[in-house]
Amino acid sequence: MLKRLDEFKIGETGLIKKVEGEGRLRRRLFDMGVTPGATVYLRKKAPLGDPLEVTIRGYELTLRKSEACLVVLEVKEDQ
Amino acid sequence: MKRFALAGNPNCGKTTLFNNLTGSTAHVGNWPGVTVEKKDGVYKKLEENIAIIDLPGIYSLSPYTNEEVISRNYILDEKPDCVINIVDATNLERNLYLTTQLLEIDVPVVIAINMMDVLEKAGDTLDEKLLQEKLGVPVVKISALEESNLKELMEAAYNASKSPRQGHTIVYNKDLKHLIGDVTIAFKGKNVENPLFHAVKLVENDEIESKMHEDLLPMVEEFKKTFNDETFGDDIEAIIADERYNYISDNFSSAITRHVEEEESKVKETKSDRIDKVLTHKVWGLVIFAAILFLVFHLTFSENFLFLKQAFEANGVAPCFEGTIYEGLFWTDAGINSPGVILFNFFDMSFSAIIDAVNGAMVGALGDGHWLTGFICDGVLSGLFAILGFLPQILVLFLFFSIMEDTGYMARVAFILDRIFRKFGLSGRAFIPMIMGFGCSVPAMINTRTLADENEKISTIRVIPFFSCGAKLPILVAIAGGACEVFGFAHVDLITYLMYVFGVVVAIVAVLFLRHTTLKGDAAPFIMELPQYHWPQFKALMIHLWDKAKHFVKKAFTIILASTIVIWFLSNFGWNWQMVDSMQDSILASIGMFIQPLFTPLGFGSLLSPIGWVFAVAAITGLIAKENVIATFITLGAVAVSDPAIIEAIEADEEGITAVVQMINATGISWQGCIAFIAFNMLTIPCFAACATAKAELKKGTFKYTLLFWIITSYIGSCFVYVFLSCFDVNTLAWALPVTLGLIIAGVITVVGIRVYNKKKNVARA
Structure with a gap:
């Protein structure tokens, strides 16, 4: 099932299929390891529900929902 | 080399x-x-x-x-x-x-x-x-x-370093490799150094490269037409990023042999995770942050450490320092001192002893009332020590913020607060320079370089001074302390805390205003690493603190010392270049009297007694460096009173509270005026060092508007404080209430006006 990262629930894991957006923002996402093929685990949301904290490539990354919605993932069901 | x-x-x-x-x-x-x-x-x-x-x-x-x-x-x-x-x-x-x-x-x-x-x-x-x-x-x-x-x-x-190295790329896609090879050859033909690097960046559609080597872009564009990857299409940027990561995980995952299996370690909570669970908790995260912030200030500035006085009294235990030389250092009537205050007092007492010794020696050698004694003791030494005296507290505050930064907590603070900050058009990242502003505006403004968006950066720099810096604290402590003593209010730290909050509120309002008028824009992206928590490193902290101390002492001995001497001269000499007996006749008094009426709506202008100009003068000297405000009070305080016992008391108290008490009594300023005066100094143009930094950090041409912004904000802000607080006094309520309401209505009209204007403009653009 394809889902955007901002729609993820805490504890869900997914495989990145596509990163949308353009320019610097997209470049920055790539540079921080958010590339197709990477596994993302949604660890938690900030006290007010945004931004998100994910585990990717062995470290913790935080990004806003508005940036997370650019990331399309295949949800891993085995969790 | x-x-x-x-x-x-x-x-x-x-x-x-x-x-x-x-x-x-x-x-x-x-x-x-x-x-x-x-x-x-x-x-x-x-x-x-x-x-x-x-x-x-x-x-x-x-x-x-x-x-x-x-x-x-x-x-x-x-x-x-x-x-x-x-x-x-x-x-x-x-x-x-x-x-x-x-x-x-x-x-x-x-x-x-x-x-x-x-x-x-x-x-x-x-x-x-x-x-x-x-x-x-x-x-x-x-x-x-x-x-x-x-x-x-x-x-x-x-x-x-002895032998040159040829760059190589890990890009392994066959077609891309060819393209990069071709572009590299083209770069070589142009005699560009590092041809491979430039070629890869050009193929990656890199911003700088595309601008610099526009002539080679058609090569890449031509290639894109024929190129079609199964998963990525012609998105070369994504392919190369992907290949880099794939190369890394393919080749190097085997380099590390883990003690526990990867899957297991994912389930197992690390220490960092456990700390994180508490510090960024849904509910408690914000509460803990507020508590930590309060604790930092309490440890640095409180004179009733951990509220132990009440605890002692409840148990009937008498303080044990009464009457010893430790009274004052560790203990005042307010309670036991916090570590920051103890350090402060230690320096304070040492400096008093030095002034006394110098004064005694000079009176012995030159006789009573020589101008040189006054110059050295009242002009140079008390001014200088007033500034150096609070260096310990600045450093303690710096230490706490450095620890928060080094442990990785600051990044979490940005994480917790981002949602709130975005409402104001800023990213949680902007919070870090702002909170650093509590220590010193200079490094805080330098820190804004991490903000990617130009308008966000300008807005942040403009409001950093509102996060009251360490140098503004003596103003708070002295004026609030003096006012509390005169008007009989026991909680100086409450006023201090509220004034800090006031600064933050003004910053929020100002940012909202700026982001909706002259510096429009959406919040910059917030994509940030949350580093693992780790213990701060003692050595690095000390190096950091040493740099700060050095910078501060240098400032104290140059610009501030010079202006202290100038003020002493201006307040002791008249226009005829002769020493005056009463400061009423000094050059400074006439300057102060001239500008005093300007501050009437702020509560420290014409409504005060004739020597009320000291507030105007102190506000002006504060523009040179914030430390000067209280130094001015001390210098002028010593000149204003004739009783030698009081002069001695003023000089002995480097915190300036005694001087302020004298000033309040002599000028008849109201407590509302005192608070408004603090507010004015918190919001107005920061010190020269901060101005210079702002000028360097800001885009050309925006600095003069920034100065104007500070002047207007401080005037309006402190006027509002004065009028609003006057509502709490029966004698002034009659005029204060309507004016307060008027100001609030004017504010609402401005907000509505901006909204309507922006909406119209958006409609027109669409």
């Missing part, structure tokens, strides 16, 4: 390595043209001395902020003899991403795998031979923290 550059991700231990390599030779400056900090030093343990340059911490060589551009240009243009790439062993995957880009440049590279101690403690091992073989450059395992293998690293770098 050979030059080695240190490059690596933020939080990879680069600064620690730099400190340990260069020791006392380190020099902190700025990169030319931009205000990103540049650190260089000398490594002396090899056969020849090596210059070490610390590049800004970056994740990639693609431009995102100034820091990537600086690092990239340094390596490309300044051609260091070797680049030492520091890689965090605990996070090889992301760290090596930068490595794959560095390797594309024709420069000798040595890789330092740092934090080996952490890795080994977890029971994991790393095969550096495998890394070395795959990457084709020397790899040395080090621990910057424990200073192990640093000599080996430097030797490896030294050997590598």
